[in-house]
Amino acid sequence: KNQVEQSPQSLIILEGKNCTLQCNYTVSPFSNLRWYKQDTGRGPVSLTIMTFSENTKSNGRYTATLDADTKQSSLHITASQLSDSASYICVVSAYSGYSTLTFGKGTMLLVSP
Amino acid sequence: DTGVSQNPRHKITKRGQNVTFRCDPISEHNRLYWYRQTLGQGPEFLTYFQNEAQLEKSRLLSDRFSAERPKGSFSTLEIQRTEQGDSAMYLCASSRSSGGSNTGELFFGEGSRLTVL
Numbered sequence: 001k002n003q004v005e006q007s008p009q010s011l012i013i014l015e016g017k018n019c020t021l022q023c024n025y026t027v028s029p030f031s032n033l034r035w036y037k038q039d040t041g042r043g044p045v046s047l048t049i050m051t052f053s054e055n056t057k058s059n060g061r062y063t064a065t066l067d068a069d070t071k072q073s074s075l076h077i078t079a080s081q082l083s084d085s086a087s088y089i090c091v092v093s094a095y096s097g098y099s100t101l102t103f104g105k106g107t108m109l110l111v112s113p
Numbered sequence: 114d115t116g117v118s119q120n121p122r123h124k125i126t127k128r129g130q131n132v133t134f135r136c137d138p139i140s141e142h143n144r145l146y147w148y149r150q151t152l153g154q155g156p157e158f159l160t161y162f163q164n165e166a167q168l169e170k171s172r173l174l175s176d177r178f179s180a181e182r183p184k185g186s187f188s189t190l191e192i193q194r195t196e197q198g199d200s201a202m203y204l205c206a207s208s209r210s211s212g213g214s215n216t217g218e219l220f221f222g223e224g225s226r227l228t229v230l
Contacts, residue, residue: 004155034219043117043204043221044156089155101219103155 002027004104012110021107023073023090031095035075038087080111117222125228133191134225138207148204195229
């Protein structure tokens, strides 16, 4: 069964600090991995998409890494801002004739002033 | 085009009533998805359209749920005889084909929050 596990479940950091969120997956056959940011009460917004051949991708202060061998990904947030407070969802796509997406439960990040 | 639009944003209904949600995807996107999300959980897949064809339905989509995309543009999700367990955020997303059947980047709407009393 395809699964995506995220850790930690929640995290509180001080404004200006860095943090790293983790995503482990058992999805096969792997196609790509996505990170989304979801503000409370809003729809998810895409941050990065990485394919098998990519091991790092940045979007401003967000940097995602992918290790397809160990089936792990991380999302690093640099110099956090209050507006980074949100849920961060890892989504893994499998492809075998058609595509299926498996969503993690998300990591809830609170950036405190 | 400003993105994926969903309405209503909020709906409160009594148990047993029917509700319908509408999703207007990004105009050039041929794929449309419905997801359900409850508090503290990631979105759960409900169904997927490519143009007007409904290609996949989740087991979560009981016979009380029906989705349509009659002209390959907007879509509706109807829930009949609502139950309290149907209370959730219903998210719509759209994407453009990116070669074969692989899923391109998903663009989500703001969601329709359903509360069943």
